[in-house]
Amino acid sequence: MTGSGYDLVVVGGGLIGAAIAWGASRAGASVALLDEGDVAHRASRGNFGLIWLQGKGVGKPAYMHWSLRAGRLWKNLAEELGAATGLDIGWRPAGGLHFCFSEAELEKRRDILARTHADGGEISMQFLDRTALRDLVPGIGPDVAGASFSPEDSHVSPLYLLRALQRALQDGGGSYRPGTTVTDIRPEASGFAVATPAGPVRGRRIVLAAGLGSARLAPQLGLSMPVEPERGQIVVTERVRPCFPYAANCLRQTAEGSFLFGSSHEEVGFDEGTQVATAADLCATALRVLPGLDSAGVVRFWGSLRVMTPDGLPIYEESSRYPGAFAATCHSGVTLASVHAFDIGPAVAAGTLPAAVASFGSGRFDVQAD
Amino acid sequence: MFRRIEPSAPEGGPALTFEGREIVFYPGDSLAAALLAAGIGALRQSPVDASPRAPYCMMGVCFECLVEIDGRQNQQACLTPAHDGMVVRRQIGARQLP
Numbered sequence: 001m002t003g004s005g006y007d008l009v010v011v012g013g014g015l016i017g018a019a020i021a022w023g024a025s026r027a028g029a030s031v032a033l034l035d036e037g038d039v040a041h042r043a044s045r046g047n048f049g050l051i052w053l054q055g056k057g058v059g060k061p062a063y064m065h066w067s068l069r070a071g072r073l074w075k076n077l078a079e080e081l082g083a084a085t086g087l088d089i090g091w092r093p094a095g096g097l098h099f100c101f102s103e104a105e106l107e108k109r110r111d112i113l114a115r116t117h118a119d120g121g122e123i124s125m126q127f128l129d130r131t132a133l134r135d136l137v138p139g140i141g142p143d144v145a146g147a148s149f150s151p152e153d154s155h156v157s158p159l160y161l162l163r164a165l166q167r168a169l170q171d172g173g174g175s176y177r178p179g180t181t182v183t184d185i186r187p188e189a190s191g192f193a194v195a196t197p198a199g200p201v202r203g204r205r206i207v208l209a210a211g212l213g214s215a216r217l218a219p220q221l222g223l224s225m226p227v228e229p230e231r232g233q234i235v236v237t238e239r240v241r242p243c244f245p246y247a248a249n250c251l252r253q254t255a256e257g258s259f260l261f262g263s264s265h266e267e268v269g270f271d272e273g274t275q276v277a278t279a280a281d282l283c284a285t286a287l288r289v290l291p292g293l294d295s296a297g298v299v300r301f302w303g304s305l306r307v308m309t310p311d312g313l314p315i316y317e318e319s320s321r322y323p324g325a326f327a328a329t330c331h332s333g334v335t336l337a338s339v340h341a342f343d344i345g346p347a348v349a350a351g352t353l354p355a356a357v358a359s360f361g362s363g364r365f366d367v368q369a370d
Numbered sequence: 371m372f373r374r375i376e377p378s379a380p381e382g383g384p385a386l387t388f389e390g391r392e393i394v395f396y397p398g399d400s401l402a403a404a405l406l407a408a409g410i411g412a413l414r415q416s417p418v419d420a421s422p423r424a425p426y427c428m429m430g431v432c433f434e435c436l437v438e439i440d441g442r443q444n445q446q447a448c449l450t451p452a453h454d455g456m457v458v459r460r461q462i463g464a465r466q467l468p
Protein backbone atom coordinates (compact mmCIF):
# COMPACT_ATOMS: atom_id res chain seq x y z
CA MET A 1 0.00 0.00 0.00
CA THR A 2 1.28 3.44 -0.90
CA GLY A 3 0.55 6.72 0.86
CA SER A 4 -2.56 7.34 -1.20
CA GLY A 5 -3.89 3.84 -0.57
CA TYR A 6 -3.87 0.70 -2.71
CA ASP A 7 -2.79 0.54 -6.33
CA LEU A 8 -6.16 -1.04 -7.08
CA VAL A 9 -9.44 -1.34 -5.18
CA VAL A 10 -11.89 -3.94 -6.50
CA VAL A 11 -15.53 -3.53 -5.48
CA GLY A 12 -17.34 -6.89 -5.54
CA GLY A 13 -15.81 -10.20 -4.47
CA GLY A 14 -17.59 -12.59 -6.82
CA LEU A 15 -15.72 -14.57 -9.45
CA ILE A 16 -15.12 -11.53 -11.64
CA GLY A 17 -13.81 -9.25 -8.89
CA ALA A 18 -11.77 -12.01 -7.24
CA ALA A 19 -10.16 -13.07 -10.53
CA ILE A 20 -9.28 -9.48 -11.45
CA ALA A 21 -7.97 -8.76 -7.94
CA TRP A 22 -5.75 -11.85 -7.86
CA GLY A 23 -4.52 -11.20 -11.41
CA ALA A 24 -3.56 -7.63 -10.51
CA SER A 25 -1.88 -8.72 -7.29
CA ARG A 26 0.00 -11.47 -9.10
CA ALA A 27 1.32 -8.80 -11.48
CA GLY A 28 2.73 -6.84 -8.53
CA ALA A 29 -0.04 -4.39 -7.62
CA SER A 30 -1.22 -3.79 -4.05
CA VAL A 31 -4.90 -4.75 -4.08
CA ALA A 32 -7.94 -4.55 -1.80
CA LEU A 33 -10.99 -6.68 -2.66
CA LEU A 34 -14.21 -5.51 -0.98
CA ASP A 35 -17.27 -7.76 -0.87
CA GLU A 36 -20.71 -7.08 0.53
CA GLY A 37 -21.92 -10.45 1.82
CA ASP A 38 -24.83 -12.86 1.80
CA VAL A 39 -27.42 -10.08 1.63
CA ALA A 40 -26.20 -9.35 -1.93
CA HIS A 41 -27.26 -11.30 -5.00
CA ARG A 42 -24.26 -13.49 -5.76
CA ALA A 43 -24.19 -15.46 -8.99
CA SER A 44 -20.74 -16.80 -8.18
CA ARG A 45 -22.19 -18.83 -5.31
CA GLY A 46 -25.11 -20.29 -7.21
CA ASN A 47 -23.92 -21.17 -10.69
CA PHE A 48 -23.48 -24.38 -12.65
CA GLY A 49 -19.68 -24.43 -12.98
CA LEU A 50 -19.21 -24.98 -16.70
CA ILE A 51 -16.32 -23.69 -18.76
CA TRP A 52 -18.34 -23.83 -21.95
CA LEU A 53 -16.99 -22.86 -25.34
CA GLN A 54 -18.94 -24.72 -27.98
CA GLY A 55 -21.40 -22.32 -29.57
CA LYS A 56 -20.35 -19.38 -27.43
CA GLY A 57 -20.39 -16.04 -29.26
CA VAL A 58 -21.77 -17.33 -32.53
CA GLY A 59 -22.26 -14.25 -34.72
CA LYS A 60 -20.25 -12.15 -32.20
CA PRO A 61 -16.63 -12.85 -33.18
CA ALA A 62 -14.98 -10.63 -30.54
CA TYR A 63 -16.82 -12.49 -27.76
CA MET A 64 -16.16 -15.84 -29.36
CA HIS A 65 -12.42 -15.23 -29.61
CA TRP A 66 -12.33 -13.86 -26.05
CA SER A 67 -14.09 -17.00 -24.77
CA LEU A 68 -11.85 -19.35 -26.75
CA ARG A 69 -8.79 -17.59 -25.35
CA ALA A 70 -10.29 -18.03 -21.86
CA GLY A 71 -10.75 -21.74 -22.52
CA ARG A 72 -7.16 -22.18 -23.60
CA LEU A 73 -5.84 -20.32 -20.54
CA TRP A 74 -7.94 -22.34 -18.10
CA LYS A 75 -5.29 -25.06 -17.77
CA ASN A 76 -2.79 -22.41 -16.58
CA LEU A 77 -5.36 -20.99 -14.18
CA ALA A 78 -6.19 -24.37 -12.65
CA GLU A 79 -2.53 -25.35 -12.33
CA GLU A 80 -1.40 -22.06 -10.91
CA LEU A 81 -4.24 -21.80 -8.38
CA GLY A 82 -3.68 -25.41 -7.34
CA ALA A 83 0.04 -24.84 -6.82
CA ALA A 84 -0.47 -21.53 -5.02
CA THR A 85 -3.20 -22.67 -2.62
CA GLY A 86 -3.06 -26.46 -2.41
CA LEU A 87 -6.83 -26.47 -2.97
CA ASP A 88 -8.42 -28.92 -5.40
CA ILE A 89 -10.84 -26.72 -7.34
CA GLY A 90 -12.41 -29.75 -8.99
CA TRP A 91 -11.44 -28.78 -12.54
CA ARG A 92 -12.32 -31.63 -14.88
CA PRO A 93 -11.07 -31.11 -18.46
CA ALA A 94 -13.00 -34.08 -19.82
CA GLY A 95 -14.72 -32.22 -22.66
CA GLY A 96 -18.33 -31.14 -23.00
CA LEU A 97 -21.41 -32.81 -24.47
CA HIS A 98 -24.44 -30.99 -25.82
CA PHE A 99 -27.12 -33.66 -25.99
CA CYS A 100 -29.66 -33.58 -28.85
CA PHE A 101 -33.01 -35.34 -28.86
CA SER A 102 -33.67 -35.05 -32.61
CA GLU A 103 -31.95 -34.89 -35.97
CA ALA A 104 -33.09 -31.26 -36.24
CA GLU A 105 -31.29 -30.38 -33.01
CA LEU A 106 -28.12 -32.09 -34.25
CA GLU A 107 -28.39 -30.10 -37.47
CA LYS A 108 -28.52 -26.90 -35.42
CA ARG A 109 -25.30 -27.89 -33.65
CA ARG A 110 -23.60 -28.48 -37.03
CA ASP A 111 -24.72 -25.03 -38.12
CA ILE A 112 -23.26 -23.50 -34.95
CA LEU A 113 -19.92 -25.15 -35.62
CA ALA A 114 -19.93 -23.97 -39.26
CA ARG A 115 -20.63 -20.40 -38.17
CA THR A 116 -17.92 -20.59 -35.48
CA HIS A 117 -15.40 -21.68 -38.12
CA ALA A 118 -16.66 -19.03 -40.56
CA ASP A 119 -15.79 -16.38 -37.96
CA GLY A 120 -12.28 -17.82 -37.59
CA GLY A 121 -12.99 -19.60 -34.29
CA GLU A 122 -10.62 -22.53 -33.89
CA ILE A 123 -12.62 -24.92 -31.75
CA SER A 124 -12.47 -28.65 -32.11
CA MET A 125 -15.92 -30.17 -32.10
CA GLN A 126 -17.20 -33.57 -33.13
CA PHE A 127 -20.66 -34.90 -33.82
CA LEU A 128 -21.58 -38.18 -32.23
CA ASP A 129 -24.52 -40.26 -33.38
CA ARG A 130 -26.24 -42.55 -30.88
CA THR A 131 -23.82 -45.41 -31.45
CA ALA A 132 -20.68 -43.30 -31.08
CA LEU A 133 -22.17 -41.55 -28.06
CA ARG A 134 -22.98 -44.88 -26.40
CA ASP A 135 -19.28 -45.76 -26.47
CA LEU A 136 -18.57 -42.57 -24.53
CA VAL A 137 -21.61 -42.68 -22.21
CA PRO A 138 -22.92 -46.26 -21.91
CA GLY A 139 -26.02 -45.34 -19.90
CA ILE A 140 -27.49 -42.98 -22.48
CA GLY A 141 -31.30 -42.94 -22.76
CA PRO A 142 -33.32 -44.08 -25.78
CA ASP A 143 -34.51 -40.52 -26.60
CA VAL A 144 -31.02 -39.18 -27.23
CA ALA A 145 -30.32 -38.80 -30.95
CA GLY A 146 -26.69 -37.79 -30.52
CA ALA A 147 -24.49 -35.02 -29.21
CA SER A 148 -21.93 -32.46 -30.16
CA PHE A 149 -18.70 -32.95 -28.25
CA SER A 150 -15.88 -30.48 -27.69
CA PRO A 151 -12.74 -31.60 -25.87
CA GLU A 152 -12.16 -27.93 -25.00
CA ASP A 153 -15.14 -27.67 -22.64
CA SER A 154 -14.62 -28.48 -18.97
CA HIS A 155 -16.13 -27.95 -15.53
CA VAL A 156 -15.06 -26.85 -12.08
CA SER A 157 -16.35 -26.32 -8.54
CA PRO A 158 -17.27 -22.62 -8.62
CA LEU A 159 -17.12 -22.39 -4.83
CA TYR A 160 -13.61 -23.83 -4.58
CA LEU A 161 -12.56 -21.66 -7.51
CA LEU A 162 -13.76 -18.58 -5.65
CA ARG A 163 -12.10 -19.75 -2.43
CA ALA A 164 -8.81 -20.39 -4.26
CA LEU A 165 -8.84 -16.94 -5.86
CA GLN A 166 -9.47 -15.31 -2.47
CA ARG A 167 -6.75 -17.34 -0.78
CA ALA A 168 -4.20 -16.79 -3.56
CA LEU A 169 -4.89 -13.05 -3.34
CA GLN A 170 -4.37 -13.03 0.43
CA ASP A 171 -1.28 -15.28 0.33
CA GLY A 172 0.21 -12.91 -2.23
CA GLY A 173 -0.25 -9.95 0.14
CA GLY A 174 -3.60 -8.66 -1.13
CA SER A 175 -6.39 -7.67 1.24
CA TYR A 176 -9.74 -9.50 1.03
CA ARG A 177 -12.48 -7.84 3.05
CA PRO A 178 -15.78 -9.70 3.24
CA GLY A 179 -18.75 -8.02 4.88
CA THR A 180 -17.74 -4.66 3.42
CA THR A 181 -20.64 -2.91 1.73
CA VAL A 182 -19.54 -0.07 -0.49
CA THR A 183 -22.06 2.74 -0.19
CA ASP A 184 -20.36 5.50 -2.18
CA ILE A 185 -17.36 6.02 -4.40
CA ARG A 186 -15.79 9.44 -4.75
CA PRO A 187 -13.18 10.43 -7.32
CA GLU A 188 -10.33 12.39 -5.70
CA ALA A 189 -7.32 14.29 -7.05
CA SER A 190 -5.07 11.21 -7.18
CA GLY A 191 -7.46 8.30 -7.17
CA PHE A 192 -10.69 7.19 -5.56
CA ALA A 193 -12.16 7.05 -2.08
CA VAL A 194 -14.56 4.19 -1.41
CA ALA A 195 -16.94 4.64 1.52
CA THR A 196 -17.51 1.51 3.67
CA PRO A 197 -18.99 1.00 7.15
CA ALA A 198 -15.40 0.56 8.43
CA GLY A 199 -14.28 3.87 6.95
CA PRO A 200 -12.93 4.91 3.57
CA VAL A 201 -10.62 2.73 1.48
CA ARG A 202 -8.47 4.59 -1.03
CA GLY A 203 -7.01 3.41 -4.28
CA ARG A 204 -5.19 4.88 -7.22
CA ARG A 205 -7.41 2.87 -9.57
CA ILE A 206 -10.72 1.12 -9.05
CA VAL A 207 -12.70 -1.68 -10.68
CA LEU A 208 -16.41 -2.03 -10.22
CA ALA A 209 -17.25 -5.75 -10.33
CA ALA A 210 -20.26 -5.84 -8.03
CA GLY A 211 -22.51 -7.92 -10.29
CA LEU A 212 -26.10 -6.73 -10.00
CA GLY A 213 -24.89 -4.20 -7.41
CA SER A 214 -22.88 -2.40 -10.10
CA ALA A 215 -25.92 -0.80 -11.71
CA ARG A 216 -26.36 1.56 -8.75
CA LEU A 217 -22.66 2.37 -8.17
CA ALA A 218 -21.55 2.86 -11.79
CA PRO A 219 -22.96 6.38 -12.36
CA GLN A 220 -20.84 7.70 -9.45
CA LEU A 221 -17.80 6.93 -11.62
CA GLY A 222 -19.26 8.17 -14.89
CA LEU A 223 -19.78 4.55 -15.94
CA SER A 224 -22.89 2.72 -17.05
CA MET A 225 -23.76 -0.86 -16.08
CA PRO A 226 -27.26 -1.60 -17.37
CA VAL A 227 -27.44 -5.12 -15.88
CA GLU A 228 -30.62 -7.08 -15.15
CA PRO A 229 -31.21 -10.34 -13.26
CA GLU A 230 -32.09 -13.62 -14.99
CA ARG A 231 -32.88 -16.51 -12.69
CA GLY A 232 -31.46 -19.99 -13.05
CA GLN A 233 -32.57 -22.92 -10.88
CA ILE A 234 -30.36 -25.94 -10.17
CA VAL A 235 -31.25 -29.34 -8.67
CA VAL A 236 -28.56 -31.25 -6.72
CA THR A 237 -28.56 -34.99 -6.02
CA GLU A 238 -26.88 -37.00 -3.31
CA ARG A 239 -23.29 -38.04 -3.92
CA VAL A 240 -22.93 -41.14 -6.03
CA ARG A 241 -19.89 -42.95 -7.39
CA PRO A 242 -18.20 -41.09 -10.25
CA CYS A 243 -19.72 -42.24 -13.54
CA PHE A 244 -19.94 -39.14 -15.77
CA PRO A 245 -16.75 -37.06 -16.07
CA TYR A 246 -17.95 -34.68 -18.79
CA ALA A 247 -19.38 -31.20 -18.80
CA ALA A 248 -22.84 -31.16 -20.40
CA ASN A 249 -25.54 -28.68 -21.31
CA CYS A 250 -28.08 -30.05 -18.81
CA LEU A 251 -26.14 -31.95 -16.14
CA ARG A 252 -22.73 -32.55 -14.63
CA GLN A 253 -21.30 -34.67 -11.84
CA THR A 254 -19.18 -32.75 -9.35
CA ALA A 255 -15.78 -33.90 -8.14
CA GLU A 256 -17.50 -34.98 -4.89
CA GLY A 257 -20.10 -37.09 -6.71
CA SER A 258 -23.30 -35.01 -6.69
CA PHE A 259 -25.13 -34.55 -9.98
CA LEU A 260 -26.30 -31.04 -10.81
CA PHE A 261 -29.28 -30.66 -13.13
CA GLY A 262 -29.62 -27.20 -14.63
CA SER A 263 -30.12 -24.50 -15.28
CA SER A 264 -33.34 -22.71 -16.14
CA HIS A 265 -33.55 -19.25 -17.73
CA GLU A 266 -36.30 -17.07 -16.23
CA GLU A 267 -37.06 -13.38 -16.14
CA VAL A 268 -38.59 -12.92 -12.69
CA GLY A 269 -36.82 -9.82 -11.43
CA PHE A 270 -34.91 -10.12 -8.17
CA ASP A 271 -36.70 -13.31 -7.04
CA GLU A 272 -34.21 -16.06 -6.10
CA GLY A 273 -36.93 -18.57 -5.28
CA THR A 274 -37.52 -22.08 -6.57
CA GLN A 275 -40.47 -23.80 -8.23
CA VAL A 276 -41.38 -27.47 -8.32
CA ALA A 277 -42.42 -27.17 -11.98
CA THR A 278 -38.93 -26.03 -12.93
CA ALA A 279 -37.33 -28.81 -10.88
CA ALA A 280 -39.57 -31.31 -12.66
CA ASP A 281 -38.42 -30.03 -16.07
CA LEU A 282 -34.75 -30.08 -15.11
CA CYS A 283 -35.04 -33.61 -13.71
CA ALA A 284 -37.03 -34.85 -16.71
CA THR A 285 -34.37 -33.63 -19.14
CA ALA A 286 -31.57 -35.16 -17.06
CA LEU A 287 -33.40 -38.51 -16.96
CA ARG A 288 -33.94 -38.49 -20.74
CA VAL A 289 -30.14 -38.29 -20.97
CA LEU A 290 -29.22 -40.67 -18.14
CA PRO A 291 -32.24 -42.77 -17.08
CA GLY A 292 -30.08 -44.59 -14.53
CA LEU A 293 -30.21 -41.50 -12.31
CA ASP A 294 -33.89 -42.06 -11.53
CA SER A 295 -33.26 -43.48 -8.06
CA ALA A 296 -30.81 -40.75 -7.01
CA GLY A 297 -32.04 -38.73 -4.04
CA VAL A 298 -32.43 -34.96 -4.38
CA VAL A 299 -30.69 -33.11 -1.55
CA ARG A 300 -30.80 -29.47 -2.62
CA PHE A 301 -32.51 -27.10 -5.03
CA TRP A 302 -31.81 -23.40 -5.45
CA GLY A 303 -32.39 -20.34 -7.57
CA SER A 304 -29.68 -17.81 -8.33
CA LEU A 305 -29.59 -14.66 -10.45
CA ARG A 306 -27.43 -14.27 -13.54
CA VAL A 307 -26.09 -10.81 -14.28
CA MET A 308 -27.29 -9.99 -17.79
CA THR A 309 -26.43 -7.09 -20.07
CA PRO A 310 -28.98 -6.03 -22.73
CA ASP A 311 -27.17 -7.95 -25.51
CA GLY A 312 -25.74 -10.77 -23.39
CA LEU A 313 -22.14 -9.72 -24.10
CA PRO A 314 -19.65 -8.63 -21.42
CA ILE A 315 -19.04 -5.03 -20.47
CA TYR A 316 -15.46 -3.89 -19.85
CA GLU A 317 -14.92 -0.19 -19.82
CA GLU A 318 -12.89 2.67 -18.42
CA SER A 319 -14.58 5.89 -17.39
CA SER A 320 -13.75 8.71 -19.78
CA ARG A 321 -14.71 11.23 -17.11
CA TYR A 322 -12.58 9.59 -14.37
CA PRO A 323 -9.65 7.70 -15.94
CA GLY A 324 -8.51 4.86 -13.72
CA ALA A 325 -12.10 3.83 -12.93
CA PHE A 326 -13.13 0.58 -14.62
CA ALA A 327 -16.17 -1.66 -14.68
CA ALA A 328 -16.46 -5.34 -15.62
CA THR A 329 -19.36 -7.77 -15.96
CA CYS A 330 -20.30 -10.79 -18.05
CA HIS A 331 -22.72 -13.71 -17.92
CA SER A 332 -20.05 -16.44 -17.98
CA GLY A 333 -17.77 -15.51 -15.15
CA VAL A 334 -16.60 -19.09 -14.59
CA THR A 335 -15.60 -19.57 -18.22
CA LEU A 336 -13.90 -16.17 -18.40
CA ALA A 337 -12.13 -16.41 -15.00
CA SER A 338 -8.82 -17.15 -16.70
CA VAL A 339 -8.78 -14.05 -18.90
CA HIS A 340 -10.05 -11.94 -16.02
CA ALA A 341 -7.07 -13.07 -13.96
CA PHE A 342 -4.36 -13.10 -16.63
CA ASP A 343 -5.48 -10.28 -18.96
CA ILE A 344 -7.90 -7.88 -17.25
CA GLY A 345 -6.31 -7.83 -13.76
CA PRO A 346 -2.78 -6.78 -14.83
CA ALA A 347 -4.19 -4.36 -17.43
CA VAL A 348 -6.46 -2.40 -15.08
CA ALA A 349 -3.72 -2.28 -12.45
CA ALA A 350 -1.62 -0.57 -15.13
CA GLY A 351 -4.51 1.74 -16.04
CA THR A 352 -5.61 0.28 -19.36
CA LEU A 353 -7.80 -2.41 -20.94
CA PRO A 354 -6.57 -5.11 -23.35
CA ALA A 355 -7.21 -4.42 -27.05
CA ALA A 356 -9.20 -7.68 -27.26
CA VAL A 357 -12.04 -6.14 -25.21
CA ALA A 358 -12.12 -2.72 -26.90
CA SER A 359 -15.54 -3.40 -28.44
CA PHE A 360 -17.18 -4.24 -25.07
CA GLY A 361 -17.81 -0.71 -23.76
CA SER A 362 -21.32 0.20 -22.64
CA GLY A 363 -21.40 2.94 -25.30
CA ARG A 364 -22.77 0.28 -27.62
CA PHE A 365 -26.15 0.60 -25.86
CA ASP A 366 -26.44 4.35 -26.46
CA VAL A 367 -29.24 5.24 -28.82
CA GLN A 368 -27.91 6.78 -32.00
CA ALA A 369 -29.78 9.90 -33.12
CA ASP A 370 -30.51 10.01 -36.85
CA MET B 371 -18.59 -39.90 24.40
CA PHE B 372 -22.36 -39.52 24.90
CA ARG B 373 -24.20 -40.62 28.03
CA ARG B 374 -27.95 -41.13 28.23
CA ILE B 375 -29.78 -39.02 30.81
CA GLU B 376 -32.12 -41.93 31.44
CA PRO B 377 -30.71 -45.38 32.31
CA SER B 378 -29.14 -47.33 29.45
CA ALA B 379 -31.52 -49.13 27.12
CA PRO B 380 -32.34 -52.48 28.69
CA GLU B 381 -31.08 -55.79 27.31
CA GLY B 382 -33.90 -57.75 25.77
CA GLY B 383 -35.56 -54.60 24.38
CA PRO B 384 -35.65 -53.66 20.71
CA ALA B 385 -32.30 -54.04 18.99
CA LEU B 386 -30.67 -53.47 15.64
CA THR B 387 -27.29 -54.46 14.30
CA PHE B 388 -24.51 -52.12 13.23
CA GLU B 389 -21.71 -53.82 11.29
CA GLY B 390 -22.90 -57.07 12.88
CA ARG B 391 -22.83 -55.77 16.45
CA GLU B 392 -26.11 -55.78 18.40
CA ILE B 393 -27.28 -52.34 19.56
CA VAL B 394 -30.21 -52.04 22.01
CA PHE B 395 -32.15 -48.79 22.00
CA TYR B 396 -35.21 -47.03 23.39
CA PRO B 397 -38.28 -46.90 21.16
CA GLY B 398 -38.28 -43.39 19.68
CA ASP B 399 -34.49 -43.10 19.38
CA SER B 400 -33.29 -41.92 16.00
CA LEU B 401 -30.82 -44.34 14.49
CA ALA B 402 -28.03 -41.77 14.93
CA ALA B 403 -28.92 -41.27 18.62
CA ALA B 404 -29.04 -45.02 19.22
CA LEU B 405 -25.60 -45.48 17.67
CA LEU B 406 -24.04 -42.51 19.47
CA ALA B 407 -25.45 -43.75 22.79
CA ALA B 408 -23.81 -47.10 22.08
CA GLY B 409 -20.47 -45.34 21.70
CA ILE B 410 -20.34 -45.56 17.92
CA GLY B 411 -19.18 -42.31 16.30
CA ALA B 412 -17.88 -43.06 12.83
CA LEU B 413 -20.95 -43.90 10.75
CA ARG B 414 -19.51 -43.34 7.30
CA GLN B 415 -16.36 -42.81 5.28
CA SER B 416 -16.20 -39.61 3.23
CA PRO B 417 -16.23 -40.11 -0.56
CA VAL B 418 -13.90 -37.12 -0.88
CA ASP B 419 -10.97 -38.13 1.34
CA ALA B 420 -12.06 -41.44 2.96
CA SER B 421 -11.94 -39.86 6.42
CA PRO B 422 -14.30 -41.21 9.12
CA ARG B 423 -17.36 -39.01 9.81
CA ALA B 424 -19.83 -38.77 12.69
CA PRO B 425 -23.34 -37.32 12.89
CA TYR B 426 -23.04 -33.56 13.24
CA CYS B 427 -26.24 -31.53 12.91
CA MET B 428 -28.67 -34.27 14.02
CA MET B 429 -31.38 -32.52 12.01
CA GLY B 430 -30.98 -33.57 8.40
CA VAL B 431 -28.90 -30.87 6.82
CA CYS B 432 -25.23 -31.91 6.95
CA PHE B 433 -25.35 -35.46 5.54
CA GLU B 434 -22.51 -36.55 7.83
CA CYS B 435 -24.60 -39.42 9.25
CA LEU B 436 -25.08 -41.48 6.08
CA VAL B 437 -25.40 -45.23 6.56
CA GLU B 438 -26.67 -48.26 4.68
CA ILE B 439 -29.96 -49.50 6.13
CA ASP B 440 -31.28 -52.91 5.11
CA GLY B 441 -29.25 -52.68 1.91
CA ARG B 442 -30.28 -49.12 0.99
CA GLN B 443 -27.30 -46.78 0.74
CA ASN B 444 -26.96 -43.08 1.68
CA GLN B 445 -29.69 -43.04 4.37
CA GLN B 446 -29.58 -40.27 6.95
CA ALA B 447 -29.32 -41.94 10.36
CA CYS B 448 -30.43 -38.79 12.20
CA LEU B 449 -33.74 -38.69 10.31
CA THR B 450 -34.47 -42.40 10.52
CA PRO B 451 -36.21 -43.80 13.60
CA ALA B 452 -34.43 -46.87 14.97
CA HIS B 453 -36.42 -50.07 14.36
CA ASP B 454 -36.15 -53.53 15.83
CA GLY B 455 -34.18 -55.80 13.52
CA MET B 456 -32.67 -53.07 11.31
CA VAL B 457 -29.46 -54.12 9.63
CA VAL B 458 -27.17 -51.12 9.47
CA ARG B 459 -23.75 -50.77 7.93
CA ARG B 460 -21.32 -47.90 7.39
CA GLN B 461 -21.68 -45.94 4.18
CA ILE B 462 -18.29 -46.34 2.57
CA GLY B 463 -17.69 -43.60 -0.03
CA ALA B 464 -20.37 -42.47 -2.42
CA ARG B 465 -23.48 -44.47 -3.17
CA GLN B 466 -23.36 -46.92 -6.08
CA LEU B 467 -26.30 -46.34 -8.41
CA PRO B 468 -27.97 -49.57 -9.52
Ligand SMILES: Cc1cc2nc3c(=O)[nH]c(=O)nc-3n(C[C@H](O)[C@H](O)[C@H](O)COP(=O)(O)OP(=O)(O)OC[C@H]3O[C@@H](n4cnc5c(N)ncnc54)[C@H](O)[C@@H]3O)c2cc1C
Pocket residue numbers: 011012013014015016017018034035036037038040041042043044045046047048049050051052180181182183209210211212213214231232233234263304305306307329330331332333334335336
Ligand atom coordinates in the same frame (compact mmCIF):
# COMPACT_ATOMS: atom_id res chain seq x y z
C1 LIG C 1 -27.93 -20.50 -12.32
C2 LIG C 1 -26.67 -19.97 -12.90
C3 LIG C 1 -25.85 -20.79 -13.67
C4 LIG C 1 -24.67 -20.30 -14.22
N1 LIG C 1 -23.86 -21.16 -14.90
C5 LIG C 1 -22.67 -20.72 -15.37
C6 LIG C 1 -21.78 -21.63 -16.03
O1 LIG C 1 -22.04 -22.83 -16.13
N2 LIG C 1 -20.61 -21.14 -16.52
C7 LIG C 1 -20.27 -19.80 -16.41
O2 LIG C 1 -19.21 -19.41 -16.90
N3 LIG C 1 -21.09 -18.94 -15.76
C8 LIG C 1 -22.27 -19.37 -15.25
N4 LIG C 1 -23.10 -18.50 -14.59
C9 LIG C 1 -22.71 -17.10 -14.51
C10 LIG C 1 -21.68 -16.80 -13.45
O3 LIG C 1 -22.10 -17.32 -12.21
C11 LIG C 1 -21.49 -15.29 -13.37
O4 LIG C 1 -21.07 -14.81 -14.63
C12 LIG C 1 -20.46 -14.87 -12.37
O5 LIG C 1 -20.67 -15.47 -11.12
C13 LIG C 1 -20.51 -13.38 -12.22
O6 LIG C 1 -19.57 -12.99 -11.27
P1 LIG C 1 -19.68 -11.60 -10.58
O7 LIG C 1 -18.46 -11.50 -9.77
O8 LIG C 1 -19.95 -10.54 -11.56
O9 LIG C 1 -21.05 -11.66 -9.79
P2 LIG C 1 -21.51 -12.00 -8.28
O10 LIG C 1 -21.17 -13.35 -7.88
O11 LIG C 1 -22.94 -11.61 -8.26
O12 LIG C 1 -20.63 -11.03 -7.44
C14 LIG C 1 -20.92 -9.74 -7.18
C15 LIG C 1 -20.38 -9.47 -5.81
O13 LIG C 1 -20.47 -8.11 -5.57
C16 LIG C 1 -20.77 -7.91 -4.23
N5 LIG C 1 -21.42 -6.61 -4.11
C17 LIG C 1 -22.60 -6.19 -4.63
N6 LIG C 1 -22.85 -4.93 -4.26
C18 LIG C 1 -21.80 -4.54 -3.50
C19 LIG C 1 -21.48 -3.34 -2.80
N7 LIG C 1 -22.29 -2.28 -2.83
N8 LIG C 1 -20.33 -3.30 -2.09
C20 LIG C 1 -19.49 -4.37 -2.04
N9 LIG C 1 -19.75 -5.51 -2.69
C21 LIG C 1 -20.89 -5.60 -3.40
C22 LIG C 1 -21.65 -9.08 -3.83
O14 LIG C 1 -21.48 -9.39 -2.45
C23 LIG C 1 -21.16 -10.19 -4.72
O15 LIG C 1 -20.30 -11.10 -4.07
C24 LIG C 1 -24.30 -18.96 -14.03
C25 LIG C 1 -25.09 -18.13 -13.24
C26 LIG C 1 -26.26 -18.62 -12.67
C27 LIG C 1 -27.07 -17.72 -11.81
Ligand code: FES
Pocket residue numbers: 402424425426427428429430431432433434435436446447448449
Ligand atom coordinates in the same frame (compact mmCIF):
# COMPACT_ATOMS: atom_id res chain seq x y z
S1 FES D 1 -26.39 -35.56 11.32
FE1 FES D 1 -26.59 -33.94 9.88
S2 FES D 1 -27.87 -34.84 8.38
FE2 FES D 1 -27.76 -36.33 9.89
